[in-house]
Amino acid sequence: MPIPITGIDHAIVGVRKLEAARRQWAKLGFTITPRGRHRGWGTANYCIMFETDYVELLGIVDPAGFTNKLDRFLKIREGLMGLAFSTETAEAVSAALEAASIDYKGPADLSRLLELPEGEVEPAFKLVYLNGATPGVSSFVCQHLTRDLVWRPEWTRHANGVTGIDSMTVVVRNTSSPRAGWRRFLGQEAVTEIGDQEFSAIVGQTELRFLTEAAAEAAWPELRRRKWRPPFLAGMALSVTDPAETVRALEAGGIGYARKDDQTVAVRGSHANGVSLEFCAV
Numbered sequence: 563m564p565i566p567i568t569g570i571d572h573a574i575v576g577v578r579k580l581e582a583a584r585r586q587w588a589k590l591g592f593t594i595t596p597r598g599r600h601r602g603w604g605t606a607n608y609c610i611m612f613e614t615d616y617v618e619l620l621g622i623v624d625p626a627g628f629t630n631k632l633d634r635f636l637k638i639r640e641g642l643m644g645l646a647f648s649t650e651t652a653e654a655v656s657a658a659l660e661a662a663s664i665d666y667k668g669p670a671d672l673s674r675l676l677e678l679p680e681g682e683v684e685p686a687f688k689l690v691y692l693n694g695a696t697p698g699v700s701s702f703v704c705q706h707l708t709r710d711l712v713w714r715p716e717w718t719r720h721a722n723g724v725t726g727i728d729s730m731t732v733v734v735r736n737t738s739s740p741r742a743g744w745r746r747f748l749g750q751e752a753v754t755e756i757g758d759q760e761f762s763a764i765v766g767q768t769e770l771r772f773l774t775e776a777a778a779e780a781a782w783p784e785l786r787r788r789k790w791r792p793p794f795l796a797g798m799a800l801s802v803t804d805p806a807e808t809v810r811a812l813e814a815g816g817i818g819y820a821r822k823d824d825q826t827v828a829v830r831g832s833h834a835n836g837v838s839l840e841f842c843a844v
Contacts, residue, residue: 564749565658569766570727571648571704572609572616573798576635577835580621584608587619590834591722591811594619595712598674598685603628607674611717612726615648615768617798619835641836642795644700645730647765652688652705664747665693669705676711685711695747697740698732698772698793722811723802728842729769730799733778733785733792737761740772740793782838784830797831797838808841 577583584594592610599606604627610617620643622629622636635643649655652669659666668690675682690703706712734740737759744763745753754762759777763770779786782797802808808827812819820828825843833839 565662565664565747566651566654567647567649567703567765569648570615570730570768571646571706572618573642573727573730573795574618574620574644574646575641575835575837576632576643577619577621577640578636580606580608580619580623583619583621583835586833586835587617589815590817590829590839591720591808591815592617592724593717593720595717596677596679598676599623600672600674601684603630605629605632609712609717610720611713612724613718614766615727616712617727639790639836641831642730642798644702644795646689646702646704649690649703649705652690652703655690655703655705659690659692659695662746664695666695667691667693668702683711684708692747695743697743698734699770699795720811721807721814722841723804723807724800724841725803725844726801727768728799728801728844729771731778731782731796731838732770732772733775733790733794733796734772735774735792737772737774744770744772784832784838797840799840799842801844802827802841803844805841805843 588594595609597606597608604622604624605620606623608619622632656669669688672689673684673686675684686707688705692701741761748763752764756762759774761772778796785796805825805827817833822828827841829839831838
């Protein structure tokens, strides 16, 4: 029985100073949602909504509250700390994981208070936590119960022209063990071996690229200066309508960038809370 996930729901970026991160990602040309605070937890977020997925900037607002290990992560670094898969029904995901003898926890209920100018609203979710089922990546599955509260048309329009997450890069010690785990989770046909230093896993419309340190440093040269130990999520490639539009937005925000080619604009992780970014024409 295949696991009924439909794609990537969102990528999670752990940040030490939430308000500063909001200002920085606005300089990158993104439209930022109002702030949300997780009910019963010590964390809050700002979201960057795209057509079918989004990026979550996640920070701690109450150190005495439950942080779901965000505090441990931030002691080491800022940056991409995990991802959520999308599903239409969390119960079906749990049933499929049970049938496949894959360890999980849930479904669990979660909501957050979203601070709108007209007053607070409370988006709600059902989550299924994946306990080691996705090697190299901390992940869970998310079912939105109130999509209309978070996917508003005005929040999905960005000055930099981004429409969604095209791919994410994961740095691993070796490819053989995680490749086997992802084939078990997604199915054989979703995972493609690319030499002995890379493999690819397709989730919906998004590619997860798994590279050894040597291969990752060749693809993302700035990683050579980082001291992070694999496995870790290094960066994202974001789909854009027009790279020239992206360049205008970055220049307006005072953000340094590099043109890799006519179709791709790169921004160093130092400009995006440790997340290496590429803006790629679709």
